[in-house]
Amino acid sequence: MLTELLSGWITHQRWFAGKGRPIDELGVDSDVELSPGLRHLIISVRQAGDHDRYQLLLGTDGDTSGRYSHARIGGDYYDAVYNPDLTGTLLTGMAEGRDLGPLRFRHLEGASIDTSLRSLVLGAEQSNTSLVYGETYICKLFRRLIPGINPELEIVTALARHGAGHIAQPYGWIETDLDGEATTLAMTQEFLATANDGWSLALASVRDLYASLDPSAANAGGDFSAEAYRLGVATAEIHHELAVAFPTGVMESQDVKQLVEDQRRRLAQAIAEVAALAAHARVVEDAYQRMADVVSEMPVQRVHGDYHLGQVMRTTTDWVVLDFEGEPGQPLAERRALSSPLRDVAGMLRSFEYAARHLLADNPDAMALRPRAAEWAALNRSAFLDGYAAGGGRLHAQDTVLLRALELSKAVYEVVYEARNRPTWLPIPMAAFETGR
Structure with a gap:
């Protein structure tokens, strides 16, 4: 049968x-x-x-x-x-x-x-x-x-x-x-037959930096920052096109504070599962509190929802964005809900951190290479944000506060994911909570 x-x-x-x-x-x-x-x-x-x-x-x-x-x-x-x-x-x-x-x-x-x-x-x-x-x-x-x-x-x-x-x-x-x-x-x-995905291109740049005699990320032969800038421009343009094609809105102060409470609840749940995160709870809590204090309202629209280097392809002419399905495992209504476009920006910034640091796992020279990883991530984060602003993306003073909170919220999620699935990668999201970042 x-x-x-x-x-x-x-x-x-x-x-x-x-x-x-x-x-x-x-x-x-x-x-x-x-x-x-x-x-x-x-x-x-x-x-x-x-x-x-x-x-x-x-x-x-x-x-x-x-x-x-x-x-x-x-x-x-x-x-x-x-x-x-x-x-x-x-x-x-x-x-x-x-x-x-x-x-x-x-x-x-x-x-x-x-x-x-x-x-x-x-x-x-x-x-x-x-x-x-x-x-x-x-x-x-x-x-x-x-x-x-x-x-x-x-x-x-x-x-x-x-x-x-x-x-x-x-x-x-x-x-x-x-x-x-x-x-x-x-x-x-x-089908983008001749395109390359952003993750592969970023890793090629990181490998080149790690193998280079010159420790400067800007001088490495595989410098990725020009591509990161172009990707920032493309991201801003996609956000503008989404705002034209779909309804937009504004999240009022009360709803922003409720969002902060939701983030705090997820942080507590994450600490209950990954005890090592407790030592960094104050860093996250401070970012959430600053968001509640500073962000009086938040423009929202349709966004990608699961944005990272693996979701973008570099063709011979430009960047193309794929997989607008949203975060896997989330209810369909949540994946279709309006959100801050900075949620996508935060996701890509976290992806730069992953690209810079994941090759350090099991690398015998990891300690010596960490400064290079940090410089590569900082260089490309800055280039991406410059491109995003140049493409018309909103990055005002209160937006930097919101972006910081969204990045840390994403890192909290990553800590739980890595603890469950790839424990050797756990140091990557944990590095997001270092002071001075």
Whole structure:
């Protein structure tokens, strides 16, 4: 029986959120034939009171060639994302605007989609599966389904309609209804085949600095500061484009103080989990109190929400921002909520710190290299902020107070994350609380 095969198979998938817990019930909520040998399933999984839904492209032709044995589910079934002879159906559906049962295939107005391209699964992602068609499109399948329009689809389509730059152009999407809400199943965007991600470029710069005979970050052959400046400009422009495409607002003093209280509560929870953080609590508390005292109101708008060097790509001409989904694991409403654009700025500044310091882990020369790491981070933080201001980003006196509090709030989150997942990286966020920063 298919449900029994799926119960044994799904728990071993990287994108399955309920690992380590028994499945109480698994059912198929939706089963749609997309083409001969290919079905689209929405699978319902119940575990200890939790209810999650996942999507699967089910190959039903038996895989007589054996090419997809690594994706075998059992019987004649396998995960068909790996079969390029079948996945062209997704592009065709979007290009033609098809409706297949409860599934709706759509494309951006005026978009032309080449349906002749064959797909290849890109890498091993944690929660999604991306199919690259030729060197033209990337189609992201959201494996775990959350009712509602995905923030990334919502944002990039709105920005594209306003003619915004710094985004990978969207082409189409697939949706259905879950719990009475239109829900994104997949989206297709421009594939940046020749671009490099910001994290890789930053690490190349740090490695060059560490290997250089000249200890100055500004004199290292791989100086990143010019790119950090351009990225700051691009970030400010994205924030302006988001403010044009979506509603904006102002958080009043009372709400700012409530935000500070929420930050304090999360700090207390973090200290309860990571005792070493208690020694730095005063630094964080002082920053939060200053925020409460100085920030009388806070402009808010749609933001990226999970902004770091891994979310930006450098093309031959400019920086492009990806993955507007927001912070993983947060409720959809929270990811779509208005926030200060300085939240994104703080995230990128923290990412510079990570790029500078993470190569020090297990490095026998770490003590000697720490001054270089600090200089590299300071140089690129300053360049990014200069670029952000030059691009029209707001950085007034009270904004520096807010930015400091948001940076430390992010670092508190990072401390808990590293303690749980990468203990050897814990010194990176802990360095954020050093006095004089």
